[in-house]
Amino acid sequence: MASPLVTLTTDFGAGSPYVGALKGAVLSVNPAASLVDLSHDVPPQDLRFCSFLLCAACPYFPSSALHVVVVDPGVGSERTILYVQTGDLRLLVPDNGCWTALAKRYPAPPFVVRLQERRYWRASVSSTFHGRDIFAPVAGYLTLGLAPELLGPHIASWAELHLPEPQISSGVLEGEVVFVDDFGNLLTNIGGDTYRRIEGSVRSISVNGQQVNQRVLTYADAPTGTLVALISSVNTLELAVVQGNAAHKLGASTGTPVRVACDA
């Protein structure tokens, strides 16, 4: 039988001692858990980056996986920790909205439990490292088969992360860059389906005042160095430079506006 999968997403930094402590604290409860690093390089306390990452990665995992997310600027405060089931996904997250965009992809409302039962936490809980002292042991117990209902009360409200939505007015669709990958490709919040619907009437796409003139299916469809628009692997409008770095070329980063002008 396969070992139970636990994915780990943090902003600790891949080389941080805290990553090791987190892993150890899961394995000390369930040495048979199979740990999978998603990313430890979420920029510190960057909930939008974290939200994008969870949307881009978690849906591809088998439903047996438990996704543990410790991007937690509110650690030690009154913010709570949640166990979430949404679609066929299961997560342990701080109650800071990092998971709400992911949950919107599933029609049914999520099932959410607020962690309260200290018997599943480390005996001594620090004020600054709930990843190690609460998330990790709870993850260990869940992989051993603990019923989530035993962790605490079922709840019906939680923090939401409000992400920017593209705006349409007088023939212009105005969105923004929501993620820059390591190649410098710019992923926007303009949905691929939305873009395909209006594509016939698109007059221009511009980023920071620079026009993107070529629409391709994939990078290899245009010569090296060409600035291109395409539909990304997460089905959104993406801007890229073939074998180059669009973020550098356009001086763009997360939050940079992207304008799609259409014929009237």
Added chain:
Amino acid sequence: MASPLVTLTTDFGAGSPYVGALKGAVLSVNPAASLVDLSHDVPPQDLRFCSFLLCAACPYFPSSALHVVVVDPGVGSERTILYVQTGDLRLLVPDNGCWTALAKRYPAPPFVVRLQERRYWRASVSSTFHGRDIFAPVAGYLTLGLAPELLGPHIASWAELHLPEPQISSGVLEGEVVFVDDFGNLLTNIGGDTYRRIEGSVRSISVNGQQVNQRVLTYADAPTGTLVALISSVNTLELAVVQGNAAHKLGASTGTPVRVACDA
């Protein structure tokens, strides 16, 4: 049954081909070993960083884990390689003291074996990569159940890493920063218990001439941008900027003095 756990700590760099070679060389002896990356981003040959990392991470693992540490500036020289049992931890380390601070946490003296039996090493041992050629296969055999006594002679002396201890004189406790995490939080060598004992009489805490005026239990206890003192998750005095970077704000790094002045 759970796969035997082997943690890996190196200064190779997470993207280095040497990391892959190390992993392969463990798995070629025991394909069932379960590898856990602690960190491959220890700064090159930085034994103090390595020592801090082992103290912060290893104690959280189950005792079944074997911790393999290849931060090894003396590779190929007369320095030897050690198998160490301390408390319920088991390690394979170069004899350079990277583990001695960790061992001091346990009352009983460590059990130490010097690796000598070449039959458990790769047939051909390079001069510059003992991680792959000695540590890895020995780790593989240990996870297969090999008795450590078969690796070489039991020894009673080894290299020690001398780490700075805080000094007290005329009402001033003078310590230093021993670790800067990826958030820029400054962890000092001033023990949390020591600090709590003197806390009633503390007049000021200063780092690089700047005063830290607020004592909190956790980051969320003060507004964004506040410079605060707290007890870290490894039970030492920590200095932080709420949702900011104390190392940048204070111009501090490992070795920066931290002064705690007390009332007479």
Added chain:
Amino acid sequence: MASPLVTLTTDFGAGSPYVGALKGAVLSVNPAASLVDLSHDVPPQDLRFCSFLLCAACPYFPSSALHVVVVDPGVGSERTILYVQTGDLRLLVPDNGCWTALAKRYPAPPFVVRLQERRYWRASVSSTFHGRDIFAPVAGYLTLGLAPELLGPHIASWAELHLPEPQISSGVLEGEVVFVDDFGNLLTNIGGDTYRRIEGSVRSISVNGQQVNQRVLTYADAPTGTLVALISSVNTLELAVVQGNAAHKLGASTGTPVRVACDA
């Protein structure tokens, strides 16, 4: 029984959401696969780095491992994806030559299949992320025991990566740096066996006009800061600074010429 091993090598960046998606897509086909990160920090689209990494790491793995390599500047184009058996190694690679240097180490010609059977791919294949949509599920099926012959036709020609070979003329062996590791050590394309054969007559080694005067067996054989030549752990001529950074000291990087002058 050991879980089937799948190693992952990409240029996505270790913190990228794409790494998580890739892992999930393997595990969703075979949750029992044991994933091993080789490196996600191959410089973007750098096939020479990738080729070096595969040569330095893959041969140390047990033959049961499947090596999945997604360094794929041609994604979505007419370039194909290959399943390769060479020596006792098994790989899934883009047809861009990243694996051909590795295969040259084995006397027998490789067995190569071109991936064609879409039933083993994700139902919906994006134009830009074949790692997630083709490589990953195929890797999952292979670890479940799928016969590689079912993936597509056996083929006899493929892209080759042409790597620079050292040149000899009038007593000078001229090679180049082919890899700089995280310590700043310079690994060259001059084979260790070649160097040992001519060593008796070597008059000088120079890099960027600077002489390397000391030949050692390992770093610890010379004082800190000394510039030395040695045979690397992958059996090539290596230039290093003892406990320092040769790349910085010599202003050298991949492609920098290395000259070995011999007596007539």
